[in-house]
Amino acid sequence: MRFRTKVFNIDCIHHFTNVVNTINKLLKKCTLRLTPDKLYFILPDQVSNGGVSMWCELKQANFFDEYQMDGVSSEHNEIYMEIIAENIVRALKSAHNAKSMKIKLTKKQTPCLTVEIELPSINSSSRLVTHDIPVSVIPRRLWDEYQEPTMPEFHVSICMPPLKTLKNIAERMKNLSTYLTLSANQEGDMVMKVETELVTVATRFQNLELPPFKDDDIASQAPSKLWPPTEMASARVDIRKFLQFLAGQQINPFKVICNIVNQSAIHFFLIHDDISLQYFIPAASV
Amino acid sequence: MDKTNKLFFGTNMVLLTQNEEERYAFNANMNNARNLSHILKAIHFKDTATVFVTENGMKVTVEDAKCIQANAFIQAQVFQDYIIREDSITFCINLDILQECLSIFGSNPPSVTAMRMMYNGYGTPLVITLEEDGAVTGCSIKTQEPDQTLDFEFSAANVINKVIMKAECLKEAFNELDVTSEVLQITMSPDHPFFRLSTFGTLGQSHHDIPNTSDMVEFFECNQTQSNRYRLSLLKPSVKAVNLATKVCVRMDHRGFLSLQYMIKNENGQICFVEYYCCPDEELENNDNQF
Known part of the structure; x- marks a missing residue:
């Protein structure tokens, strides 16, 4: 499993921040699903959520300049992880005037989503802020719980x-x-x-x-x-x-x-x- | 309930026909609901309010502990249309709910909500229709049996001391009152200290003096030194009124009853009054007691 992405454009960073802020208002803990061309924020339909569910889909190409990922296996080229939305919001707070931002999946004591933010500095030395956000990777056998909801038969x-x-x-x-x-x-x-x-x-x-x-x-x-x-x-x-x-x-x-x-x-x-x-x-x- | 349902969901709910309007004992409309909600804010310290409607306007009364009464007067002129088909109408209403309804579209300028208010006599709900940007809200608020309101028998003839001042100077004093004090003592006198607010809190006494020569004081007529204590918890709600007011008139009668009249301007520049009456906490042994 590998995931790394980089973004240089500040507007894209702001845009991504807005999306994550929105997600954070809707739910606390969400599932982040990564596929080669899309990112998904998912709140599955579970009783513990009071029956509320959410599905948010972003095209990675609209947000990131570089995007590399290898899923759990070649036929299941996806990664599912559980993450606290507020932690991403906190990390992105440091990025509001960043020069660039990297997000990658790392292995520290626990699996982490590491957000590396390069801030502008007046002298030649660079200023780097790093946030490690603990995540729990969801095993393949549980993926079925996180499938796209079908459009209901509305009246x-x-x-x-x-x-x-x-x-x-x-x-x-x-x-x-x-x-x-x-x-x-x-x-x-x-x-x-x-x-x-x-x-x-x-x-x-x-x-x-x-x-x-x-x-x-x-x-x-x-x-x-x-x-x-x-x-x-x-x-x-x-x-x-x-x-x-x-x-x-x-x-x-x-x-x-x-x-x-x-x-x-x-x-x-x-x-x-x-x-x-x-x-x-x-x-x-x- | 049938009728209100029709009002909400009938295909033509926005435009009531002339006939329907005529049926109501009281029917008034206002082009900016904030003119009403703003002034009601000044007396909103209890849930239940008693509403009196006459041809001159509307009076909304709120009371607490049989010791304090607040009245808001909304003259008929503040409404754009004002029709009453009875001599007077009295009912009780939940003020929290009324306020939420009046500000249903949000209460911040520049949005302007038009309002129509209708009441059809004893036992019927107060029906309010609000409109903003094409969206229409219909509210039907149950009215309650009117309470007997207190009569403080406060008459101008018995007023001993009277001061009119700009609200700003009382605003500051009221907002900074020592909350640990149980009472607020108001002293009014023809000599020094002229007008004094005193509190007796756990951290000590505090006096706030306003001399009669102050620029803030517009009218000063004190005949006799009076010093009376009022429960701070009872007077606290009037802070809401002072924050909205432009001028305040403080009067005390021979029994030590306090009347605070607040002049509040609405967004159309019209003037409305809010009046608080409060009875003194206890009689000081010596009325001339000076601190």
């Missing part, structure tokens, strides 16, 4: 309004209740609603864009085809989990698609030039 798919607006609203709603019902129909309406004994608050967005799915993308028997366009599909979720997703968005996505599986889950799909992020929140039973 309604809609483009979300600006996340900042949603965040403001969800923050207020959090003070009123623990659960929020998100509903939408296929005519561009979306409603966020909380209901308690004392108060009912519902925010409605209208004329939202609908994601441009091609007809052949969706099977004719798909739930979204059979769902009446004006009918609201809804899911009741924990506001904190929803806020966690909203708070983490530092990468200014180009579009955020929200797929609702009526009464069972919400799937967020974030599209950015070179990043794609999926986030699942299961519905809470009433």
